[in-house]
Amino acid sequence: MTLPALDPARTAVVTIDMHRGHLDPAVATMPLPAEAAARVTAANAVLVRAARARGVPVVHVVTGYHDVSEIASNPWWAAVAGTDATRANVLNHQLPGSPGLEVMPDLLEQGDVVVTGKKRYDCFAATDLDHVLRSRGVSTLLITGVNTNSCVLATTVAANTRDYAAVVVEDCVDTMDRTLHEPALAVLRQAFGWVATLDETVAAL
Template sequence: MIHARPFDFPYDGNLDPGATALIVIDMQQDFLSTTGYFTRQGYDSSPLRAILPIVSKLIDACHIVGIRVIHTRQGYRADKADMTPYERWRRERSGLECADVLLRGTPGFEIAPEIDVWPEDIIIDKTCNGAFTYTDFEHVLRAQGITHLLFTGCTTDVCVHTTLREACDRNFQCLTISDACASGDQYAHEAALHMVTVENGVFGVLAEAADVLEGLVKLKKQRA
């Protein structure tokens, strides 16, 4: 089991790597680089870059024990055919109507080079904040027999939390790794983490990366 709040994960004590996936949300250049979408919106991307080493350690540890790694990327089609009038308006309002940001096929859409994407990893491309909306994410999880999700990535208060809530409503067992998630708004980051644990874990449980890594080491020894 993994030590977590408000209870250890998973609740039944059965951490099955074959039924577990590490979800790496939107660790893309558009959010992490100093010239990408996030910075152009006026946010400091350094808190997002700061979690890169932690996320990389978690990815390596999950690969070792046989936990599936799933990456998500957010961005519209290159021709913007999937962008609604409201979304176009918000883009123009932010001064990004002519910018090559959050568009598939552009450099900013790609996962940051510090993140090691293995050939067997799964990548889910999404338009919305939540990875379940208008994607085959749920179908992939069900097809792989995955029932337990470990959440990392950015941003804590938007794409991570939206996907987490969607997952909980679909009865996936969820653990959010607090220091492997980040936001450009520290208050929103802390509030999003706090919301995980309210009502005795309404959105699953919260753990630090060290506790997750310790649990995976124990799992490796048990399987040896």
């Protein structure tokens, strides 16, 4: 489906877990492959610069826990911890004091909003994201981040159910689960929102 023109006054970029915990190979506890991390970070940098130039707010949502019990209380995460799953290191991910909690430096500027303390895949769950967006008159979300088949998928579904127009910027999302990136985009495109390239998105703004 063709991406419609986007009204900058009603649009926001929402980056999901574009933090060092996924994207900085030196400190990441659940890393993307280094090449993928560099590529998705660079694409996001292009998008957020274009958004700011048009007066579009940039909102970064970052996972963070008070302690490991908040992670282990999820039965699935507790079950896969320490196995050969891609999320095997989940009980060590985004804990207090971790450098992984920092948004990638190329993506963060003064004036951006950082929503911290995301606990689950859905960025709206137990955060003030909805308030941040509604208070700014936002009705269209340009969604980016990690992972395509978990946090990006869950957040786009949640945005759709809240009647936001959701646009997933495909160059600006990626996943640790390498075979599931394209299937996740197919699910999103079919039922929950637009999937557009970075170039298409910037042009629509």
